Amino acid sequence: MFGFDIFVLALLVLFVVTVIAAVKIVPQGYNYTVERFGRYTRTLTPGLGLIIPFIDRVGRKLNMMEQVVNVPSQEVITRDNAMVRVDGVAFFQVLDAPRASYEVTDLESAILNLTMTNIRTVMGSMDLDKLLSERDEINHRLLTVVDDATHSWGVKVTRIEIKDIEPPRDLVDAMARQMKAERDKRAAILTAEGERQAAILEAEGTKQAQILAAEGRREAAYRDAEAREREAEAEARATAMVSEAIASGNVQAINYFVANNYVDALKALAAAPNQKVMLMPLEASSVIGSVAGVAEIAREAFARDSSEATPSPNSPRPSRGGSVPRV
Amino acid sequence: MMETIVTLGPWIWLILAAALLVFEMLAPGIFFMWFGLAALVTGVVALRYEIAWQWQLIWFCGLSLVTVILVNRYLRKNPTETDAPLLNQRAAQLIGQTYELVDPIENGRGSVHAGDTIWRVEGPALPKGAQVTVRGADGSILKVEPAKTDA
Numbered sequence: 001m002f003g004f005d006i007f008v009l010a011l012l013v014l015f016v017v018t019v020i021a022a023v024k025i026v027p028q029g030y031n032y033t034v035e036r037f038g039r040y041t042r043t044l045t046p047g048l049g050l051i052i053p054f055i056d057r058v059g060r061k062l063n064m065m066e067q068v069v070n071v072p073s074q075e076v077i078t079r080d081n082a083m084v085r086v087d088g089v090a091f092f093q094v095l096d097a098p099r100a101s102y103e104v105t106d107l108e109s110a111i112l113n114l115t116m117t118n119i120r121t122v123m124g125s126m127d128l129d130k131l132l133s134e135r136d137e138i139n140h141r142l143l144t145v146v147d148d149a150t151h152s153w154g155v156k157v158t159r160i161e162i163k164d165i166e167p168p169r170d171l172v173d174a175m176a177r178q179m180k181a182e183r184d185k186r187a188a189i190l191t192a193e194g195e196r197q198a199a200i201l202e203a204e205g206t207k208q209a210q211i212l213a214a215e216g217r218r219e220a221a222y223r224d225a226e227a228r229e230r231e232a233e234a235e236a237r238a239t240a241m242v243s244e245a246i247a248s249g250n251v252q253a254i255n256y257f258v259a260n261n262y263v264d265a266l267k268a269l270a271a272a273p274n275q276k277v278m279l280m281p282l283e284a285s286s287v288i289g290s291v292a293g294v295a296e297i298a299r300e301a302f303a304r305d306s307s308e309a310t311p312s313p314n315s316p317r318p319s320r321g322g323s324v325p326r327v
Numbered sequence: 328m329m330e331t332i333v334t335l336g337p338w339i340w341l342i343l344a345a346a347l348l349v350f351e352m353l354a355p356g357i358f359f360m361w362f363g364l365a366a367l368v369t370g371v372v373a374l375r376y377e378i379a380w381q382w383q384l385i386w387f388c389g390l391s392l393v394t395v396i397l398v399n400r401y402l403r404k405n406p407t408e409t410d411a412p413l414l415n416q417r418a419a420q421l422i423g424q425t426y427e428l429v430d431p432i433e434n435g436r437g438s439v440h441a442g443d444t445i446w447r448v449e450g451p452a453l454p455k456g457a458q459v460t461v462r463g464a465d466g467s468i469l470k471v472e473p474a475k476t477d478a
Contacts, residue, residue, distance in 0.1 A: 008381040015388035016362065019395055025357050029415055046415075047407060048357065050399045064415040095418055096466040143445060147467070151447065156417065156467035158444040
């Protein structure tokens with residue numbers, strides 16, 4: 001009975017160990033590969049998994065989440081022989097656990113080395129200027145090449161990003177100087193451009209002002225001429241009317257006007273305040289003659305009036321030289 | 328010690344079951360649960376029938392194994408419900424989606440832009456810009472077919 005007791009206790013230990021060995025709890029985000037006598041048989045997915053103790057064992061525990069690899073800084077020589085320091089990051093995810101376990105030794109190191117060598121290849125084929133300005137293209141080319149290579153490992157490289165591109169100190173200085181010179185050049189050009197524009201605008205303004213002034217003068221002259229024409233026309237018409245009046249009336253009427261103006265002119269001469277000496281280039285007799293002419297007109301007019309008053313007061317009065325034409 | 332165990336009789340199994348289940352809850356790892364369940368059943372059986380302690384132990388060992396197998400079988404038939412069954416299965420998440428080819432499919436290979444990265448695809452020859460629907464995945468290569476247009 002003693003032997004049986006020991007056997008039972010040994011059995012207890014065996015079963016406890018067996019159960020512990022058989023039950024595998026795979027956490028979310030991981031996959032376990034199962035090897036039977038060292039050979040891969042299947043993959044345990046997240047949750048409760050059972051393996052057959054003694055013949056099965058868990059081979060690799062694969063992280064199925066996206067992971068990041070830091071690509072350390074390395075020196076790259078560009079196509080135009082500039083040496084730059086470059087670092088980056090690569091993101092990858094295991095999609096096929098058995099392949100990632102058994103197709104490659106040390107998956108992370110493999111991806112890292114692949115990325116580093118490809119950074120050299122891709123960036124070495126580009127000029128420095130292109131390198132600095134076209135990171136998107138570099139990232140894209142790297143991703144395509146590395147992803148292609150990692151496919152057989154059951155891994156998907158989702159992203160490769162170049163973090164820093166650092167050209168040597170003296171090159172950075174030269175670039176800064178170049179940029180400054182470029183900006184200085186642009187500033188100088190812009191200033192000159194501004195001055196030129198200002199000069200043009202000023203000249204334009206002067207020209208416009210002169211044109212407008214000339215136009216004003218032209219318009220004024222035109223209107224002056226028109227006024228003179230109008231005046232002459234009026235003069236002519238007045239003269240015509242006067243001569244018509246004279247023609248239909250008595251010639252003595254003209255004498256009346258002349259005498260009138262004559263007397264007015266004399267009056268003006270006499271009234272001039274500083275007139276000390278009065279020169280009389282006229283013969284007083286002429287004036288008197290004119291006055292005589294006026295008297296003759298008056299006489300004639302009065303005689304006519306008396307003769308015409310008798311026949312009919314309604315008969316229209318014939319126009320005579322005695323009437324004063326209005327000029 | 329031994330005397331206490333002997334005095335307690337079959338109740339020792341129920342006490343052990345409770346203790347193991349408490350352990351399981353305190354330190355989850357699903358190791359003690361099987362033994363706890365086995366101890367529970369052994370205790371109930373030992374209370375009902377008169378069984379020698381050695382046989383009770385054998386019962387306990389066998390039941391531990393049986394519990395594991397039964398639970399595993401049950402879980403296989405009734406998988407644990409999750410509201411994100413495709414978690415960590417990046418390629419499977421793309422199945423059924425339609426994408427535009429960024430590289431034409433030539434000699435059976437092309438590529439599409441999906442999920443912020445470029446996926447290589449396998450399918451019938453199609454020009455760049457054609458719409459394709461993902462039907463399956465082999466590692467990082469998606470199997471595609473021309474997208475059906477409703478027009």
